[in-house]
Amino acid sequence: MPTENLFKALVREDDNGQWAFGTGFTDGLARVDRGVPEGVDRADLAEYCLMLGDDALIYAQRLSEWCSKAPEIEEDIALANIALDLLGHARVLLARVAEVREEGDEDALAYWRDAPQFRNVRLAELDLGPGPGGDFAATMARLLLFSSWRLAIFTRLAGSRDRLLAALAAKGAKEITYHRDHATQWVIRLGAGTSYSRARMTAGLDAVWPYAEELFAPHPVETRLAAQGVAVDPATVRTEVLGVLTEVLAHAELPPPAFVPDGEPHPGRDGEHTEELGPLLDEMQSLVRAMPGATW
């Protein structure tokens, strides 16, 4: 029987074929042209990949905190899946940074930088739960805002002159479409569920609105690379994102988005973070920093 063979296969000691699934997964982006497009400043390209990569890494780290703590098993699975997608994006982008800089690798970037060197938008780092910092509603509010914004960016980035960014964005946009759909469904359910869930959803959205304008404020690197057809100027997606959010919130019977004008145009991209990033990095980097020289 095939089931018996599965067991027998496990005790053999030969090749990869003995396992139901090997660990040597093929990289879908392996054959993409990784050359830096002509006329593009390498430092700018690396910096741009770092911004997008840090967004994905820090947000994946936050989302994975829900693992084993979600309100329902299906949600444990969904949140872990979204975190895995984002972690996948982060690994491609950070590897690209190292490659373009000809220095280090994805792990050196993830584990050996301190908070001021991270370039993520502050929305990604906020501690919105589980636990005292927030809850499931705030988590869904952030997912709706982040994925609506990111999808708009990635849809355009799929046309980038940088082949790797284009390929990643095309693949990532498909994944983020599901993330946005998942968030949309929950925002509507919670908004139009019980009066209690409506209050929680409203509070959750209020917790993320102060970090919305930052998403659309272009950093000089983004502006320069956008002019060269490599990056997306985030200011160009603001109307679209606002439209998507307004429509979802109307379905959820909630008030329209209340973006709050921000003092600093793009603090996260400049390395100015909330107090919540430090503890996140402390945890993420603790083991690696405690055992320098170890191999994993």
Add this chain to the structure above:
Amino acid sequence: MTDTAATEAGLEAEFEARIAADERIEPRDWMPEGYRRTLVRQMSQHAHSEIIGMQPEAEWIGCAPSLRRKAILLAKVQDEAGHGLYVYSAIETLGVDRAELTERLLAGEQRYSALFDHPVRTYADVGTIAWLGDGAAICLQVPACRASYGPYARAMFRICKEESFHHRQGYELLTAMMRGTAEQRAMVQESLERWWWPTMMMFGPPNARSTHTERSMRWRIKRVTNDEMRQQFVDMAAPQAEALGVRPPDPALRWNPEREHYDYTDPDWADFERLISGDGPLRAQRIAHRERVHREGAWVREAALAYARRNEGAEVGA
């Protein structure tokens, strides 16, 4: 004999004949109450183990020592949620829903594997749990792919395929650690010493003391005895430990060419009884975590239900 009793006896005879012919029993088929109860007990213990088993590993996702290891661990714990879900869904075909099973777990009326009542102290433990714990789970679960109850057998088939990936990534992590620093190699050996006996206990009491084995075997819910599975596990793990360069904490562990199996020492059964009765070091913490998560998520589930009910009405009217 009354008519009802006669009918019952006829159904039971038919059921036993189908089992003897190795046919699958499906949710709508008649089955003896004892068979249903045994299935619910065994399957719920499996489902609860998957869900509680997420906790010790999830604690290490946040500080996983490379992005690759983080992705692997996150995917593994996600699979465990998936396995719990398959098995809870299979139990629902027996007329018991997930909410009720969760209540029974929290009330201490149903068990989960005592393996997860041990703490994960180092990242080597993440590898050891997968290599030994998931390796043991494979020995336990592969025969269950041939269990007589259809929904369980089919769920198990899929679960086993994923378990083999879990098993392998754990061993691969330990291999990497053994190629690392002296401190890392010591961590792997120390981890093996702590997890060997708890893993050996996963197969349950020896055949002579197992209260459920005989009937479960007859009903083909269980296909291999506890001791046979334990031997299979030792035969698999001992050469793997040797290849890795570590030594399980059993001085009697050696290849016996006459039996063509490894000789080994049984775990301490008094200790086993104590652990499965709920005296494991982290039992209270594991249950409290599950209880808190369940309680804190109640408003989300209630909102989803309220929304679904409202929408159901709207769709009927549309």
